[in-house]
Amino acid sequence: MTPQPAGNPSPEKAKRSSPGPDAPRSDTPSSHAPGGALSQDAPRRNFFSQILAFFIGGLILAVPVASGLAFFFDPLFRRNRGSSGGSDARRDAGGFLRVASLASLPDNGRPQIFTVYDDLVDAWNKFANQPIGRVFLRKLPDGSVTAFNVRCPHLGCAVDFRPAQNDYFCPCHMSAFNLDGRKENEIPPRGMDALDVKVKNGTEVWVRYQFFKAGTPDKIAVSA
Numbered sequence: 001m002t003p004q005p006a007g008n009p010s011p012e013k014a015k016r017s018s019p020g021p022d023a024p025r026s027d028t029p030s031s032h033a034p035g036g037a038l039s040q041d042a043p044r045r046n047f048f049s050q051i052l053a054f055f056i057g058g059l060i061l062a063v064p065v066a067s068g069l070a071f072f073f074d075p076l077f078r079r080n081r082g083s084s085g086g087s088d089a090r091r092d093a094g095g096f097l098r099v100a101s102l103a104s105l106p107d108n109g110r111p112q113i114f115t116v117y118d119d120l121v122d123a124w125n126k127f128a129n130q131p132i133g134r135v136f137l138r139k140l141p142d143g144s145v146t147a148f149n150v151r152c153p154h155l156g157c158a159v160d161f162r163p164a165q166n167d168y169f170c171p172c173h174m175s176a177f178n179l180d181g182r183k184e185n186e187i188p189p190r191g192m193d194a195l196d197v198k199v200k201n202g203t204e205v206w207v208r209y210q211f212f213k214a215g216t217p218d219k220i221a222v223s224a
């Protein structure tokens, strides 16, 4: 009998201890043990984890995106809300603008010309105190004030005041208007455009500045 090394079983012993190719296979313990059910649930758990991570990630991303969009479009919202009525608004709630002090108008009824200023706003910019037009103001004997837009209702030229004739005069087509704004010849289609005016606190003249379509007998506003 050939002596075998101490650590190696003899081939006969190894043959006896190992199952043969025809021996029935035993299933892995995981297929029947509770641990097997857990391994089958693992893909489902991963799917729900990914869905949850997707929604949490979306929420985290939505906050800065929404803040950025709100900041970007805020000027548009502000414009839709309107600029009247704010603490720094130049127009009052009725859309009137302060044009002059009542003391700056002479008591003799002579018209004075004034530039009207407003704050202009486009979508993202504000331009403060910009000239938007000119008006004639005239103080009447009873203390009230009249206002006319200087634009000629014929084709929009600037009308002037003629002290010698005591009337308004348009040099473009030699047309004249009396102090009440009525036309004195047939070229202009209508009289001068009167504007709403009020005296605040007995000292300030405020005008709702508008301009109107030229060349038409009707007074059609083309600005607020």
Ligand code: FES
Pocket: 152, 153, 154, 155, 156, 157, 170, 171, 172, 173, 174, 175, 187, 188
């Ligand atoms: S533009 Fe004034 S009369 Fe023609």
